[in-house]
């Protein structure tokens with residue numbers, strides 16, 4: 669029995685969450701869900717986008733499924749990240765059949781450090797213009813590199829690539845690269861290499877199949893994650909995970925999509941794949957593959973899929989079809 673916090677949030681977040689729970693219901697795993705509020709609607713009702721009660725519920729759970737928060741998304745997620753020390757942002761780049769992926773057979777993961785680098789917010793105006801401070805600490809680098817190798821180990825991936833710009837950012841990224849190779853010594857079975865971020869951006873376009881697990885700093889990870897999303901096309905398909913020492917938060921990359929909210933037409937795949945990431949995080953790898961394979965079947969058949977990927981099924985119809993595939997097995 670797993671204790672899971674569920675935050676449907678705003679707009680299509682509610683719809684894709686309902687669809688996802690409907691799919692998870694077909695598994696032989698028991699989840700103890702606690703529903704909590706966050707986002708714009710929550711703010712309109714209670715005055716704050718992220719009530720303390722919600723933070724407590726998430727803290728008391730083993731994992732959190734998060735739908736979407738509209739305008740307050742940044743506030744909500746940044747606060748949760750800090751409160752739960754979610755130092756990893758995990759973004760798979762995986763091509764699925766029947767989608768607009770630019771390449772077949774893409775399957776790699778970007779592990780992005782999420783607490784420091786240029787995003788710590790130390791910017792200041794100067795006489796000439798402005799400066800921003802880039803911070804790299806040994807602990808944070810060691811922690812993210814260890815996570816990347818453990819993730820590779822646990823998920824049967826045999827190569828980890830460090831992405832940096834150590835030729836120019838000699839101190840900060842020099843440290844990142846050094847620590848990466850030190851951590852690698854404890855993982856002899858995993859192949860390692862490192863690449864410059866500019867070259868990596870090019871290889872994403874020319875030969876993305878070369879990657880398996882990428883570990884990188886905050887800003888570079890942010891940019892490469894979206895480039896990766898572009899490779900496997902369509903916001904309706906892309907999941908993400910924010911992981912810390914004691915908890916994980918799993919959410920689709922898309923937001924509340926007010927233009928299609930309330931119509932039962934949103935693609936539930938990104939939220940369902942976020943739940944797949946949660947299952948892997950809980951080490952329920954068998955169940956994770958069951959759900960993922962059922963989704964792959966429905967995508968390849970292309971019959972009961974939503975409008976954004978060329979079908980005319982509703983959110984719940986697509987979810988029910990995925991559930992049916994699971995129950996058939």
Ligand code: ATP
Nearest residue numbers: 737738739903904922923924925926927934935976
């Ligand atoms: P927010 O401010 O909450 O981020 P947004 O207007 O930026 O909302 P997104 O959710 O980021 O909207 O998505 C951008 C567009 O992509 C949406 O307007 C919608 O048309 C499309 N889209 C996003 N998610 C999905 C989905 N799950 N299924 C179908 N279309 C989607």
Ligand code: MG
Nearest residue numbers: 922923924925
């Ligand atoms: Mg958006």
